[in-house]
Amino acid sequence: MDLRIGVIGTGAIGQEHIQRLNHKTQGAHVVAISDINKEKATLLAKEIGAKFYETGEALIADPEVDAVVVTSWDPTHEQYVLEAIKHNKYVFCEKPLATDSEGCRRIVDAEVANGKKLVQVGFMRRYDRGYMELKEVIENRQLGEPLLLHCAHRNPTVDKNYETPMAIINTAIHEIDALRWLLQEDYVSVQVILPKQTSYTHEKLHDPQMVILETKSGIHIDLEVFVNCQFGYDIKCVVVCETGEISLEDPSYTRVKAKGKDYTTVSPDWQSRFMDAYDEEFQLWIHSIQADAITGPTAWDGYVASITMVACGVARESGERVAISLDSCPTLYQA
Numbered sequence: 001m002d003l004r005i006g007v008i009g010t011g012a013i014g015q016e017h018i019q020r021l022n023h024k025t026q027g028a029h030v031v032a033i034s035d036i037n038k039e040k041a042t043l044l045a046k047e048i049g050a051k052f053y054e055t056g057e058a059l060i061a062d063p064e065v066d067a068v069v070v071t072s073w074d075p076t077h078e079q080y081v082l083e084a085i086k087h088n089k090y091v092f093c094e095k096p097l098a099t100d101s102e103g104c105r106r107i108v109d110a111e112v113a114n115g116k117k118l119v120q121v122g123f124m125r126r127y128d129r130g131y132m133e134l135k136e137v138i139e140n141r142q143l144g145e146p147l148l149l150h151c152a153h154r155n156p157t158v159d160k161n162y163e164t165p166m167a168i169i170n171t172a173i174h175e176i177d178a179l180r181w182l183l184q185e186d187y188v189s190v191q192v193i194l195p196k197q198t199s200y201t202h203e204k205l206h207d208p209q210m211v212i213l214e215t216k217s218g219i220h221i222d223l224e225v226f227v228n229c230q231f232g233y234d235i236k237c238v239v240v241c242e243t244g245e246i247s248l249e250d251p252s253y254t255r256v257k258a259k260g261k262d263y264t265t266v267s268p269d270w271q272s273r274f275m276d277a278y279d280e281e282f283q284l285w286i287h288s289i290q291a292d293a294i295t296g297p298t299a300w301d302g303y304v305a306s307i308t309m310v311a312c313g314v315a316r317e318s319g320e321r322v323a324i325s326l327d328s329c330p331t332l333y334q335a
């Protein structure tokens, strides 16, 4: 029988995930939705044949909802994830898990006390084919030990509400999780450099920024976050190993040769760049619920990302290299 999913927060990505669950993935469909924008959500509920709930809590409590997807605004994630744990229900929460490390820790503690992994965080880079191939080469040590990573996260433009800290909290958060997963190593320190700025930015946003992370074994990562690069959505990850180098290719299905040029296009946005990764993320989430064992990014991963982001913020303000220290990982999350 299909899993019956409830979605809390039916804005942009909530609606994309509903489409994905109802029309792209197998084994689940959306039976319930909730959003504070009642008018819009009621219409949507009618359109997709789901039930509308006045509150996320009521949706979670319904015995006819097997698992929950949280795609509401960031500050509401923690309350709904804790509520789902209270009802012993699987919950997929879009990043960030909570708006601060204390909130993430409360979720980890609740899950540990409940004794079962129920939470998956929406770090979908882990499901991108390019990252998966990089991980295989790194894990097999095919090119020897990884030594250095050169990465970039570039957006064509951002709006005026996007300010300096968001380069870490909204943007670099994806690399912070994906690179730690790729290397299977925690970070030990971070430095943030604020270089010469683009004239396309505004006074509340320092753009670009450079984040320099160091891992436990001494691997150095330089990550450029440049959110007004003008030319497209561009993700880079070059892994330099002892006997070779491996890097991400921008996925492309066609190539143009004309007027003396030979080129492929750059993705315009994150939706098109990572479309397949989102589909894979949800298909595997459904499989893992059916198998009663979550395999994706955990609440602990959400907590570690949050601690790392706090250190990035301190490093940006101070200009210094800042140590990243983690509590010991609860046995529930140890492989």
Ligand code: NAI
Residues within 6 Å of the ligand: 008, 009, 010, 011, 012, 013, 014, 034, 035, 036, 037, 056, 071, 072, 073, 074, 076, 094, 095, 096, 122, 123, 124
């Ligand atoms: P959005 O603003 O389009 O949608 C959020 C929806 O949540 C709105 O419809 C709003 O009315 C609703 N909402 C707010 N408070 C609520 C509450 N207490 N209960 C129920 N509904 C509530 O935002 P968007 O872009 O869809 O982002 C949603 C979440 O997804 C954010 O946390 C964002 O960080 C995350 N996200 C993750 C991405 C990824 O790549 N993994 C990409 C885009 C967003």
